[in-house]
Amino acid sequence: DQQVKQNSPSLSVQEGRISILNCDYTNSMFDYFLWYKKYPAEGPTFLISISSIKDKNEDGRFTVFLNKSAKHLSLHIVPSQPGDSAVYFCAASDRDQFYFGTGTSLTVIP
Amino acid sequence: DAMVIQNPRYQVTQFGKPVTLSCSQTLNHNVMYWYQQKSSQAPKLLFHYYDKDFNNEADTPDNFQSRRPNTSFCFLDIRSPGLGDAAMYLCATSRERQFYEQYFGPGTRLTVT
Numbered sequence: 001d002q003q004v005k006q007n008s009p010s011l012s013v014q015e016g017r018i019s020i021l022n023c024d025y026t027n028s029m030f031d032y033f034l035w036y037k038k039y040p041a042e043g044p045t046f047l048i049s050i051s052s053i054k055d056k057n058e059d060g061r062f063t064v065f066l067n068k069s070a071k072h073l074s075l076h077i078v079p080s081q082p083g084d085s086a087v088y089f090c091a092a093s094d095r096d097q098f099y100f101g102t103g104t105s106l107t108v109i110p
Numbered sequence: 111d112a113m114v115i116q117n118p119r120y121q122v123t124q125f126g127k128p129v130t131l132s133c134s135q136t137l138n139h140n141v142m143y144w145y146q147q148k149s150s151q152a153p154k155l156l157f158h159y160y161d162k163d164f165n166n167e168a169d170t171p172d173n174f175q176s177r178r179p180n181t182s183f184c185f186l187d188i189r190s191p192g193l194g195d196a197a198m199y200l201c202a203t204s205r206e207r208q209f210y211e212q213y214f215g216p217g218t219r220l221t222v223t
Contacts (some may be wrong), residue, residue, distance in 0.1 A: 042212030043116075098212070100152035
């Protein structure tokens with residue numbers, strides 16, 4: 001039972017454009033959401049997070065949006081850079097458990 | 111730099127031959143986690159330690175055990191590896207138990223022959 005879903009396994013974006021990665025969840029008890037970035041042969045690296053009391057959190061080129069009514073969050077990367085090419089995992093926590101999505105592979109084309 | 115280290119990065123073992131994967135951290139975090147990740151799947155939590163308090167996930171097979179002899183080190187023991195246990199094993203740490211930001215090691219790729 002996948003409680004966190006990333007329905008797009010891959011995404012290609014032109015350098016300089018916006019990348020939008022999407023994530024859906026089913027458990028309304030989740031109160032904290034995170035995005036991780038993973039390069040090949042490395043472990044996931046924490047990127048950005050958002051608490052359920054907010055609907056937006058911004059850190060430089062990265063912005064996470066949370067729509068609780070739709071149980072949907074998204075990560076926006078603007079502008080996209082070739083170094084952003086990686087697998088992005090969203091994750092959710094209900095303070096008792098930690099759930100990852102299956103990841104979206106982003107390719108930024110120079 | 112403070113970090114999470116996993117050794118070895120690649121491990122080959124034979125079917126049924128016990129194997130141990132190791133993880134160490136210099137972050138002085140209270141919580142250490144072991145995840146199993148198979149190709150194109152989400153990382154799956156096997157268990158975690160909050161200090162010395164061991165927490166096993168309900169669906170983690172008995173074949174998987176863990177030890178945490180001190181704050182810095184945590185081991186994953188697979189008593190009798192099967193072909194289905196071939197995966198990437200990720201160790202992670204977090205400061206506290208509330209399952210917020212976790213810091214991951216590079217992983218150990220286990221192959222079972």
